[in-house]
Amino acid sequence: MTVRRLTLATFALLASTFSSANAASAQDADRLAALLAMPYGSGLTGATNSARLAWVERRNGIRNILISDGGAAPRKVTAYTQDDGTDLWGLALSPDGRTLAFVEGGDAEYPNNHAPNAGNAAVPSKETVRVLLPNGRTITAGEGHSPVFSPDGRLLAFMRGGALLVGQPGQTPRVVMTTPGDITALHWSPDSSHLALEIDRGSHSLIALWDARNSASTPLFVPAALGYDQKVTFSPDGRAIAFVRAYQPLITAEPGKGHLWSLQIYDVASGEEHMLWTAPEGAGNHFWAPEGMNLTWTRNGQLLFPWEGSGWLRLCALAVTAPTATPRCLTPDRGEIASYRLSADETLLLYAANIGDPDHWRAWSQPLDNTQPAALSAPNEQVMDLTLAGPAIAMMATGTEQPAHPVVLQNTVRHLPVTLTVPNDFTFTHPQVVHFRSEDGRDIHGQLFLPPAGTPAPHPALVFVHGGPHRQMLPAFNPMGYYSNAYAMNQFLSSRGYVVLAVNYRSGTGYGLDFRTAPGIGRAGASEYKDVHAAGLFLRSRSDVVSSKIGIWGGSWGGYLTALALARNSDLFVAGADFHGVHDMTEPDHSGLSPEENQRGKNSEWRSSPIADIAHWRSPVLLIHGDDDFNVEFDQSVLLARMLVERNIPFEDHAFPGERHAFLRTQDWLQAYLWTLHFLDAKLDVQSH
Missing domain, CATH: 2.120.10.30 (TolB, C-terminal domain)
Incomplete structure (x- = not known):
């Protein structure tokens, strides 16, 4: 197979090819491609005894590993050249930082299942632990995942299913035990x-x-x-x-x-x-x-x-x-922590939390004696993950215009290892944090993306619903890759004249236990839909929105809520894009429940399902699903398509052969978003600007 480098120009050409039959212009496609091509960092890890850091950078859809010493300009230590869906993850540095172990291929969420093949290669890659030695040579340790160095650096351990493999770094490990399970x-x-x-x-x-x-x-x-x-x-x-x-x-x-x-x-x-x-x-x-x-x-x-x-x-x-x-x-009340570390001398507690503002996550430092915390991150940054590298504190930060990137603090000096750039010819909007009330009185938070000043009003509008449901959207790029892409798409939609409202509905995280475990959520009654419906009404009440042009889009649990919105309220939501959503919420009988209790549960699960209200469904829907999805069965979308066909409900459907739930190839995200743009433009009668 010929290996080619997927440059930004190639990426844009690919976008133009996708858009040739669409209402969206080639310029629109190029702009969206540039947003998705922005460098996104993940998997930040540090060495115990040195200021060395390593992380994965996805740039132009291509993943590579970068290493920085004390926040200095990083060097690339891998040489991957394709957006083929091969993931890099599970990074681990030896205590002295001189040896790096990582996983190539596989699926970090389902590491012991068959490896994905999103690029449909003739021979799919296997989930493999690789080791970068101090001399610069990369060797294969074996099939498996999640490598961990011993504190003395002498041994490297990793697992494969129920097998534990251990060996010296640079040598072939051996299986030292096996056990049933994973x-x-x-x-x-x-x-x-x-x-x-x-x-x-x-x-x-x-x-x-x-x-x-x-x-x-x-x-x-x-x-x-x-x-x-x-x-x-x-x-x-x-x-x-x-x-x-x-x-x-x-x-x-x-x-x-x-x-x-x-x-x-x-x-x-x-x-x-x-x-x-x-x-x-x-x-x-x-x-x-x-x-x-x-x-x-x-x-x-x-x-x-x-x-x-x-x-x-x-x-x-x-x-x-x-x-x-x-x-x-130790940490303040009415705020949630996302991650924490102790300083090397264990005098300081370092953590990421949303203290004082549930929509703003920052890094904090405080002595273990419970004194007042001091912010480590800048006011314009969102931080949910931090780590230590010797004397340095490192965090993954995001901003309104910057996807996840490392920030390093050493001796009170702040370092940005990577250069932050914004795509040419694109102006980001600063999402507004808004509040509105659901029908049962809950205070719901969301982020409102407004079109550029001077764009003719009133505007078409969209509600965006995240997945999970234990997730939270932010008024900035999200630290998760899935929602980093979704944030970019919401920015792009608003740049084209849409008013977009990303709603943080009940059952999500960031707003406390009572919000995450609210009564009647999910299969127990879909009470979170009240918040989604309230978001649609909030948009309809705005003078800058065309009340007859409100749509909805989302993926996974957000796909479920998108389908629920179209099934229950086609009068409000006139079109929707449903990415790999759940449509039939019924489950087999649960052990420990009486036949009557199981039947009551089934009745609730059915009433919480979009297909239970399909008789009221009128609005057109776009369905997109990868057929190697381990999170939501592909059959969920197949079932909905069968029922839509039978009732002559208009829909458009697309499948990605070999793709997982969170699409592994950036080019597949791009194509899915271009399909979405074309579909929503057509159904909401939006003209390209």
């Missing part, structure tokens, strides 16, 4: 003597310890229970571990009832285990933490952990030897 996380002890494995077996998860001093030893399983053991952290001396033990309640469980999770301590030498603390009933009795947030056992005997006891996700602490009935929470 290994989902690895944690080294501080002295590099043991490796703790979290193992998912479907109905439960458990923890095993592997002795690195004797590679032939059999794993030692921590006494298992009937729940989910997770979030392992070692004591500073490596002699004990702490972890979360959580139980999943039935879907009929009353909110706040039951003791559903606890903090457990296991002594490695004696094999004794005891419960340190159990979450009380009420707020926070169900364990919740963002992906990647773990426990920390400090050198002064404190266990740090996330808890929603106040109704907001805060970082709290308990003394391991003398626990109290109520943990001491």
Whole structure:
């Protein structure tokens, strides 16, 4: 196969080809291509004992790994040249920063399933751990994912399904244990003597310890229970571990009832285990933490952990030897944390949170004695992820005009390793944070994108609904790649004359426990649709909006809500673009429920489904789905298309052979957005400017 470099010019030519049969002009397509080609950073990681940082940059649709020392201009250490859907992820630096391990290929969300082949290559790439050695040579360690260096840098471990592979960096690793289920996380002890494995077996998860001093030893399983053991952290001396033990309640469980999770301590030498603390009933009795947030056992005997006891996700602490009935929470109330780290000397708590403004995430620093936090990030930045690299603090920041990029603080000096640029001939709008009320009185937040000044009014309008549903849109580029693209698309739509409202509906994150777990959400009644409907009414009430030209678009759970809007309110939403949405919410019977309870659940699931209201559906819809989707079955869109055909409801449909849920190729995002632009322009009778 001939390898060609996909330059921005090629990207624009590709966009023009896509748009040749569309109402959108070639210039529009080029502008959208330039937005999606902007460099986007992810996977930021730092070395323990040096100021070296590494991250993945996607530029012009092509992914490569960059390395920076102390915030200096980065160097590219890989040489990929195609937007072929091959992902780079799972970056890990050795403690001295001289060796880099990473994963090439696969799917970070579903690492143990068959590898994706979005580019439909003759021989699809496999999920492979590669190691960049100090001499600049890259070698293949083997199939697998999630590499982790031991604290002494002597060993590299990674997993493949239920197999644990360990070896010296630069040498071929070997399988040292296998277990039923999937290994989902690895944690080294501080002295590099043991490796703790979290193992998912479907109905439960458990923890095993592997002795690195004797590679032939059999794993030692921590006494298992009937729940989910997770979030392992070692004591500073490596002699004990702490972890979360959580139980999943039935879907009929009353909110706040039951003791559903606890903090457990296991002594490695004696094999004794005891419960340190159990979450009380009420707020926070169900364990919740963002992906990647773990426990920390400090050198002064404190266990740090996330808890929603106040109704907001805060970082709290308990003394391991003398626990109290109520943990001491370290981060301010009425704000949620997204990530945290301790400084190397453990005197400072560094974290990302939305303190004081739920729509603005910043990096903060505060002493562990609970004094007032001080902001580390700039007022115009959004920061949800931070890490340490030796003496440096690094964060991934976004802005109104900048996708995710690293910012480094070292000795109070701020460094921007990458040069931030804006595409030529494009002017970003600054989204306005707006509030409106749903029909049941909830205060709903959104971001309003207005067309450029001087664009003839009134305007067509669109509601954008995010997926998840545990997500939050921001008045800036999003740190997640999926929603970074969606933000760019909303900017582009507003530049063409649309008023766009991105709505943060209930069941999303950022606004506290009561908002995320609001009654009747999802299959229990789709109460979040009240917020989407309110967003449409908010747009219709505006004098700068044509009330008969309001559409809606979104993906995943946002696709579900798009379909629900068209099925229930074709009088308000006159067209919609539904990316890989859920259309039939019914599920098989749930264990532990009586036949009557299961039937009531099925009735609720059906009433919450878009297809339950298809008799009222009149508005045209665009359906887009990748047929190798592991998050939402491709059959969900096939089913809806069959039902639309039968009822003569107008629709346009497109499938991406081999694509996953979050499209892996930027060119596929571009084509999907051009289809969306063409469809909405036609159905809302919008002329290209």
